[in-house]
């Protein structure tokens with residue numbers, strides 16, 4: 546029998562004076578945490594609100610796909626991040642992936658099995674230890690908050706699932722990689738790191754915004770295994786091949802193709818795959 550999430554612990558660790566997070570709503574079961582966060586976004590309590598559940602029954606994925614998880618086996622959380630007017634919102638999904646990769650690295654190391662997560666652009670976290678299978682999914686949605694623009698960052702992490710409980714062969718869970726972690730520790734580490742990484746995109750930021758954004762971009766590029774690879778980009782209108790050479794200031798993938806240098810926004814791309822070997 547899997548244990549219930551200790552939401553009191555998670556709230557106490559995140560809703561503190563050194564964190565921007567303002568409140569945490571826990572549901573033993575809910576359709577989609579992103580849908581609930583989108584409802585909350587319009588209210589005065591919206592900014593920096595977290596929605597967490599033990600059992601997401603109608604999870605949504607990118608491009609209209611579904612995200613299915615058994616009760617108490619995974620993390621399903623949505624966080625409402627308020628942005629400064631004009632901030633490059635396209636970087637939020639990428640920074641969320643980086644925050645999650647770092648949290649997985651640190652929490653699995655503390656639990657005695659240090660996994661090596663890598664990022665596939667824009668934000669899939671792949672685990673090198675299990676043939677680069679995907680352990681998480683992040684769905685970011687732009688919203689309008691009473692304070693200005695914002696993003697609902699919805700994150701699912703496969704923690705305890707068995708192979709049979711995963712929907713596809715290319716997915717894995719932390720437990721399948723021999724990492725036994727508490728879901729509470731992982732969600733706390735992730736949301737603390739997310740708050741730190743998105744800080745330069747928010748109104749509350751104090752310091753050199755451009756320099757801080759450049760640092761975040763450089764850290765992402767270092768963690769992203771797509772950059773430097775031959776890739777095939779699946780677009781609704783057809784495929785493009787080339788070499789992924791970087792990410793632009795808006796979070797789009799920059800690819801050198803036979804027709805010249807092109808950029809692809811995450812929302813337009815169905816899939817990025819390695820072309821001619823390698824791991825994307």
Ligand code: BTN
Nearest residue numbers: 577579604605606607682699701
């Ligand atoms: C993907 O397609 O890879 C993204 C999956 C995102 C799933 C998460 S689980 C928490 C949040 N609520 C949702 O309905 N979806 C996201």
